[in-house]
Amino acid sequence: MYLDGAKFHASVEHNRTDDDAVKRDALRRDGRRVWSISWDDVQAFISNSLKAAVPDLVHQQVQNAASVGIDDPRLKLLWGNPIDFLIEYLADPDAEVRGDGAQGTVFAIVNPGRHGSDALIKVKPGSFDASLNSFLNGTQADSESDGTIMLVPRNGLSGLPLIVVADPTNHVATTGVLSVLDDRHTEVGGPEHAARWREWLRWANVLQFLTLPRFGHQMPMRMVEIWTRRSVDPLVQSHIPLSAPAQSATASQIAELTPEWAVVRDYTDPILAKLIEIMAAAAMDVPEAGAEVGPDQSIWQVELAWLAAKVAVVVDIDDDRDQWLANDGWTVQTVEDENIPDTLARDLKNAVNGSSK
Template sequence: MELEKVSSATRRDRATIDDSRDDRVREQYTVVTAADVDPAKVARRWFVEDYGFGARYLRDMTIRWINLGRASGRGTGRSVAGEEINAPLFRVCAACGHQDTSTHKNNVTEHRPWCPNRRAAAETTRSVALSRTLRTEGLVLRLPTSVTLGDRYAVPSLAAALLLGLRERIGGDPDHLAVATIVDPTPDPSDTNEQALLLHDVVPGGTGYLAELAAPGIVWEILHRAWQIVRDCECRHEERLACHRCLLPFAQPYGEKWVSRATAERHLREILLSGDRSGSQEVPATMSWTCTEEDARSFDPESHLEQRFRAVLAERLEAVGASVAEQPTSAGNRWIIRVAGRVWTLEPQELALGSKPDFILRCEQPGIPEVVIFTDGWRFHASPTVNRLADDAQKREVLRLDDRIVLGVTWQDLELPAGSITAPLWYNESGRGAVVQAAGGALKPALVDLISRGPIDFLLHWLQQPDPDGLARVADWLPMLAVGPTTSTFALPEGRSLVQAAADLLDGKSFTPTAGGFSGAWAHRIDTLVLAARITDPATMTTEIVALLDDRDTGVGEEHAEAWREWLRLSNLLALRQSPTTISVHSLAATTAAPAPPTAPSAAAEEWSDIYEDATDNERLVIDIVWWAQAPEPVIGFETQDGVPLSISWPDRRVVLDLNLEAAELTELTESGWTVVPADTDTIRETFSTAKERA
């Protein structure tokens, strides 16, 4: 129902203010902005090449605000302006339009004095939405999926940042301009509609001011200035989301709790750098975008895995009744999860023993291992153009040796419905009962079920019922669950380890079969993956297992992606296993009979014995990484003149490793001229590329 005339009628007793409350009762309503982005009326458009950010300027567009009722009310789900929304609507009398508040009951107080239905026995109502319309000019700024997916702080924070940048440009508050959140429609049904910010004139017909702002260089300057302010705002040291000096003056009504300085800084930086999220590239002082008029939308799921993981996990957590509180940080939103009487923290982008996983899941309860989560895209890890399989195997083995659960998640895992059963090709369900019986009741059925479930189901189970001992027992007995009626065993050649035998199988070699039973080893070949196992102690049924993936050029094509995903699944299932385990790749099998880093840690301990003796266990693991990177000998426990304690550093070169430094410490070190480097082999080697000899 379009708003044309406004009048008010209320009873004196409802309008009277008394002392029962300190403040007036404020009601919130669900208001949706629907913008008519007509391609025929687009006067100018541009898009950042190979990135999802772009703009379209419309000299004439229609904007509608639709009020769907109280935000706390319950109603039917409706699709409005590209969004699925709970819409209770307004129930009003069909004759006089007065709001009806009591269902299935007619009351004289719910009608105007002249209403013919005032004293009727039954009520006659209609449910309506209220709307108002404005025709004006607008600038539609499309936001990339990498910014909006899985981050509820992103759009409100960027909307406030846009107005902040406008204030800086025009030298005062942009009172004649407003920002709304809309869906940028696409005519192609195969493409997804992206979220966008609509910067529009509040004057009917427009003032023409937005025509000047539609240029790419102007938009870049506005966003760059906003980024500088939120980057340097003092509230970054005050442990609050935002403040009056940066974004709060521009937050939408009732939206202050979703406006974050750290979120705006992170996403503005990504937009200004055309999607770079590595953190190593500096934001230039002048525009670096390469713009085109071609609207080429290309959605690559694997490039948004981290955000998709957040969205899927949030949905699944809500389904089991968990509560999730988000805390924006410079690295992403930290989650505080409360479920089944425990409190968990999901920390994004935190360094861990030379690796930088996408997330680390920690429980406040002592004795529960951390879950280190990698959202892996085939194209960025196991493709012919980017083959990081050996590096992944080495770094993740370091984490497993530290008794952490390493969990790999792919896009296909996120597409699985809750509770989906997808049994591995090597798994023998028919032999499950015999294995459970042989284990003497040590295997819990719910944990064995996880063999046929995805990593998200594993996380949900772990969050509600963490059982490290039970998980370790399933991993120890897993090789026996790979034995089927047709499984044949073979004898290991003398002097060959099980790892080397698995590599021989990938090379096409065969071995002499044994007479039967478990006197030899057994193996499954799944394309470019070999799962091999053998019993090392028949008395205790202790086994050795090898999951070896072919990482040679002939084994990493797209046709072999399923084998890579099965390798990740095996890696997930073998978490916390106590018996001999190797999760590796072919290129490492020639010199690796058991899981080991590329160079023995004892070399660092021997050459750098002084610092090695003084270091903690965690620091020793990092020192080994420094040694492998061929860097100079570091200093342990140095303290700067400003009093910042540094775990591992090179004071003469003003280089320090980022071992969980606080945000304030990082800022202080950077401003003092220090180079902060992650504890990553490649990055350390690159930093000290000119130093060929150890100090």
């Protein structure tokens, strides 16, 4: 949790939001929740007369649209004071309302209204990174007639740029947002920048639930990037799912999977997409996506797991986790780019069925 004062984070004398963005991005990529609270939030929380100092994050029209299908009064806390939002989270960290609410909020701001009405932009996967960088540089990307990725320029109520992205053929699983604070020295110091800075912090609190709705349920095809204009090449080290053509599934491919297997695909690393299709076609038992393994004092996640058979699929190397799995009698397959999915699927099927052939 960060308690941010404008004087020491977003002022002419101490303009450090670019460094704040780097540190908090690293924590989110490590699977941690990051909460940013400003001094205005604290004042509004302890004083009824100052509550108006923290206006709702989104317009009432967006709130109404985002609330459709979510019958949970806690939803409104996403758009209110971040301290109330934090307290509710600590009381029930696994509640689905935050993931559903973040998704609904992003979908709702796409509709033209108080959060912007610019036309959507279409780009090819190969141009996607460059398009995102253009927004980071304060310009707007050009639309490509044969583009397959959608970018929708929108903004917060303060004017903070918010770029919503998705593959239209699979928009629920691929929705992402780029938030960009203009922290150039020429912009810092006035009320407009102060309002956008506070909103930038609050959007980050909400958007972290877009890619990680609940602990252990990561959606790797989604993207959340929270940066500033002074951030140095922020996307170089980032995983941008929609930038690779092979990661965009067609509507016919999506329809081939049963709902159970579709959930597995949506909640695992895109590198496993072809493997999952093959296993689904072979009528294998459906694995658990993002399963947790390990003793009570050390819990790790694996991409796929057949818990009863002690078979797991991973896409990275973690010496402690891998040693524990080996000692506990697990069969583990590590997936890399050069893996042949047909062979890997056969090996996994044999392992799950208890065959050594």
